[in-house]
Amino acid sequence: MTRTLYVPLTGQADNVGDVVLRRRLVQAVAPLGRLVVLVERADDDYVAGLRLPPGSVVHTSFLPWVRAATVGAAGRGPAALVLNAGEIASSRSQGRRAVLTLPAVLAGRLRGTPTVRAGLGARDRIAPWGLAHQAVVSAATLNVWRDHESRRLYHHGWVAPDWAFDDADSRPADGPRPVLALGFRGDRPAPSPAALGHVRDWAGHRGLRPVVVSQVASDVERNERVASALGCEHVGDRHVDLAERERAARDVYRSAAVVASNRVHALIIGFTEGASPAGLVPTPDVKIARTLDAAGLPPSVLDAPASGTAEVRGFLDGALGHGAGLASVRERAAGWVREMEDAVRASVVDGRATGGRRSTGAVTGVAA
Structure with a gap:
């Protein structure tokens, strides 16, 4: 039966x-x-x-x-x-x-x-x-x-x-990763202009091109504003279906050295596509750090509003530096x-x- x-x-x-x-x-x-x-x-x-x-x-x-x-x-x-x-x-x-x-x-x-x-x-x-x-x-x-x-x-x-x-849909690619992928929740406070400025400056210093990704349709308005503030591309139009939204996000993550977000599954999917996750959290974190820790990832969360230029740069440098060793972490997780x-x-x-x-x-x- x-x-x-x-x-x-x-x-x-x-x-x-x-x-x-x-x-x-x-x-x-x-x-x-x-x-x-x-x-x-x-x-x-x-x-x-x-x-x-x-x-x-x-x-x-x-x-x-x-x-x-x-x-x-x-x-x-x-x-x-x-x-x-x-x-x-x-x-x-x-x-x-x-x-x-x-x-x-x-x-x-x-x-x-x-x-x-x-x-x-x-x-x-x-x-x-x-x-x-x-x-x-x-x-x-x-x-x-x-x-x-x-x-x-x-x-x-x-x-x-x-x-x-x-x-099974993740296919992390070898080769250059010239992108810094970013994406933020529409139902949480926006990253401060100062925090975004620190991120923009760091990306320029490291030769990375910022791309803002909306993995959730309700985040689009917030992320369009972030992209405008950074002067960069936004991926994930409000009117695309879910399959196209996923495909577009994965395409960006496969080119990204780092994915910085306060959406836990943006960090996870980016990680499975080969990017190093960096949780930039504009509010107290009750989910991201502990979810990434259970997969064996190194500490990957920064309280962005409370951090200055040196802290943001050091945090993102740390995420970038972890990238080379993350293949074994992905396999183990x-x-x-x-x-x-x-x-x-x-x-x-x-x-x-x-x-x-x-x-x-x-x-x-x-x-x-």
Whole structure:
């Protein structure tokens, strides 16, 4: 009998990074059975970017999907819950979904249906809604977090890099890398004129050509202003579809020596394409440093508004200097993601929790 896997794949519909990490999750579980996925009101290009296997059942509303998942988890046929990757927060909306998902997880626990969570980050753990996430985590068969702080907050499982660190679409090129790629979130404070001036001066000193990349459609207005301030090219028009936005971003990253951004998946995808990541964070960082650290990267974040010319130049020089040694880091991080994939598959097929090869080590976390 064919196994059914219930997999929520909701994310920000205009966000290349959200598609890339969930596409890798799909790749991990697609060989194991028929997928019943939740995408909600995502555009067609987001769904296409996930590359769902033929025969997948696609739900566009949460309640019908969670009802199907609860019935499936409690049923007699082989099934598994493979919960979403990405990030959880102690918000009302996310907490309520955790409460509504918990009956499926508990029914599965009684019937021997595994629940797997892998590639997940936690922004926080605050009552009351953080307790709903904790209940799901505690009842799950397998939890693999994308950073150590998330694992510390929720106590269960082990740590491996974000799914996007092992990306089949990445093709890092040899040869010259004359570009400094930049890109900033539209929903965070803009980099200060002084910080942008430091970056422009450093790029000129190092002979690099700045190019600003909008990896998310909602960042376009912010990044057009940054490009105007720097007097450089902007890539990623507001009206292109997600596949073209991803292609254009990758083309820039393959020519970049450094990618500087406060979007974590701009840094990750740039890194997989051969660029050295530099997190320029205009606000306190709650995600980037810990996500990159779990992949074995050297310290890669600078508080840009609090830094002067010397600090910015030293930070970017450090990122540039790391570039030559990052090939082995990429290979190792991708290998850890494949270990996570193996653990997910073992849990889905056998209903058992496993630890990664280095799940008790200093990089990939502490075993449950």
